[in-house]
Amino acid sequence: MPNDDFIPFHKPSIGEEEIEGVAQVLRSGWLTTGPKTREFEEKFALFTGCRYAVAVNSCTAALHLALDAIGLKEGEEVLVPTLTFTATAEVVAYFKAKPVLVDSEPCYFNLDVHDAEKKITAKTRAVIPVHFAGHPCDMTALLELATAKGLLTIEDAAHALPAKYRGRYVGILGPLTAFSFYVTKTITTGEGGMVTTNDERLASRIRLMRLHGISRDAWKRYSAEGSWRYEVLEAGFKYNLTDLQAALGLAQLGKCNAMWRRRVAIAERYNQGLSMLDAYRTPRVAPHVQHAWHLYVILVESDVLGIHRDQVIEELHHRGIGTAVHFIPLHLHPYYQRQWGYRAGQFPVAENYFERCISLPIYPGMTDNDVDRVIESLIDIVQKCRR
Numbered sequence: 001m002p003n004d005d006f007i008p009f010h011k012p013s014i015g016e017e018e019i020e021g022v023a024q025v026l027r028s029g030w031l032t033t034g035p036k037t038r039e040f041e042e043k044f045a046l047f048t049g050c051r052y053a054v055a056v057n058s059c060t061a062a063l064h065l066a067l068d069a070i071g072l073k074e075g076e077e078v079l080v081p082t083l084t085f086t087a088t089a090e091v092v093a094y095f096k097a098k099p100v101l102v103d104s105e106p107c108y109f110n111l112d113v114h115d116a117e118k119k120i121t122a123k124t125r126a127v128i129p130v131h132f133a134g135h136p137c138d139m140t141a142l143l144e145l146a147t148a149k150g151l152l153t154i155e156d157a158a159h160a161l162p163a164k165y166r167g168r169y170v171g172i173l174g175p176l177t178a179f180s181f182y183v184t185k186t187i188t189t190g191e192g193g194m195v196t197t198n199d200e201r202l203a204s205r206i207r208l209m210r211l212h213g214i215s216r217d218a219w220k221r222y223s224a225e226g227s228w229r230y231e232v233l234e235a236g237f238k239y240n241l242t243d244l245q246a247a248l249g250l251a252q253l254g255k256c257n258a259m260w261r262r263r264v265a266i267a268e269r270y271n272q273g274l275s276m277l278d279a280y281r282t283p284r285v286a287p288h289v290q291h292a293w294h295l296y297v298i299l300v301e302s303d304v305l306g307i308h309r310d311q312v313i314e315e316l317h318h319r320g321i322g323t324a325v326h327f328i329p330l331h332l333h334p335y336y337q338r339q340w341g342y343r344a345g346q347f348p349v350a351e352n353y354f355e356r357c358i359s360l361p362i363y364p365g366m367t368d369n370d371v372d373r374v375i376e377s378l379i380d381i382v383q384k385c386r387r
Contacts, residue, residue, distance in 0.1 A: 007373065009322035010184045013252075013259055013364045021247035028243075033211070036243035040250050041194070047162075047253060048171035050196040052203035055246065056210050059158045059180030060087040061239035062193040063128070064094055066154045066176040069205040072097055072125055079119055079127040079151075081111040082329040082342075083350040088128055088156050089330055098340065100124070101331050103347040107284055109297075110137040112349070117145055126152040131160035131170055133326070134186070134292030135285065139165050139173045146174075154178065161186050162260055164290035171196040181245075186259065186294050187252035189245035210239040262364040263293035266371050270296055270360065273375035279305040279382045281356075295326055298378075299356040306387030309356050315385070316358075319377040324359040 045053040074096040080089045082101040089099035100119050105112040111129045129137040146153045158180035160170040171177045181192035213236030281299040300309045329350040331342035
């Protein structure tokens with residue numbers, strides 16, 4: 001029977017700071033986009049080192065607005081890794097453009113730059129690399145390729161706060177970066193996202209389009225400094241973040257590095273406990289990056305273990321441990337096969353990864369005993385199921 005003391009895959013780290021921040025907003029009477037959102041944007045920009053940060057209601061919205069800001073048009077193409085959540089590619093389809101899927105490289109499972117180069121055509125407009133699990137992509141090679149081919153780069157950094165690449169935070173590496181504050185992410189606002197950029201023109205366009213295409217400080221219409229007059233400049237979207245969410249984000253941002261240090265400690269404990277087992281491959285980290293450790297993903301060596309990844313997940317659940325799988329590659333889903341003609345077998349690295357991967361719990365509230373229980377369970381599965 002499952003253990004009553006269940007270790008979930010993820011549990012948000014919410015404390016009194018978050019509760020008090022939300023309570024202050026509730027007491028203020030200003031609940032939607034307003035001064036707290038602006039403060040969150042300013043502090044997020046300061047944290048990452050970018051010039052502009054624009055808060056929105058999801059990373060999907062952030063990616064959509066970024067593509068709008070670069071003027072993506074119907075019939076154009078955008079390079080997207082097949083190993084990602086559907087949001088990364090679906091936003092391309094919003095424009096009646098084509099998401100061109102790219103295989104993973106076999107070490108960190110980020111977008112394969114060499115495969116990406118092969119997929120470039122006269123219609124290719126942009127590339128959206130995903131910093132998978134919190135390990136930054138090879139941005140030097142990606143940006144060099146983008147520059148050489150005249151492509152724009154929009155980074156999907158849903159996993160990547162506070163990741164660094166060659167000493168610089170993800171968020172200032174390329175022209176546009178999209179972050180996620182979904183409940184399972186490294187900081188959370190429940191739902192939410194952010195776009196960062198150093199380009200004032202792009203930031204202004206995103207600010208305009210996130211709230212119905214109404215002129216810049218639309219939220220001030222109902223404040224003492226505002227005016228009832230407003231202008232609709234474009235057919236925009238309803239993508240704004242609220243002050244309630246921003247209050248959560250501010251408290252979480254203040255603890256971002258402390259929470260990261262705890263995830264690092266958990267990852268190191270996993271490494272020590274699992275790296276000597278030939279039945280699992282533990283994550284690799286390049287020497288020139290700071291891994292955000294949003295995910296800790298092991299790969300099951302089925303030829304050693306004798307059971308498939310799915311059975312390992314079942315065994316862990318039976319022992320009271322929650323897990324997840326990140327991700328089912330996009331080309332294996334019915335929509336991408338029906339709409340774009342993708343088929344199994346086209347992206348061998350991503351498919352091999354998918355058949356073997358398990359995301360283990362890694363969140364700041366895990367105790368050392370929790371981590372040890374996961375390790376001991378994985379060792380026990382090896383002893384029970386070795387081929």
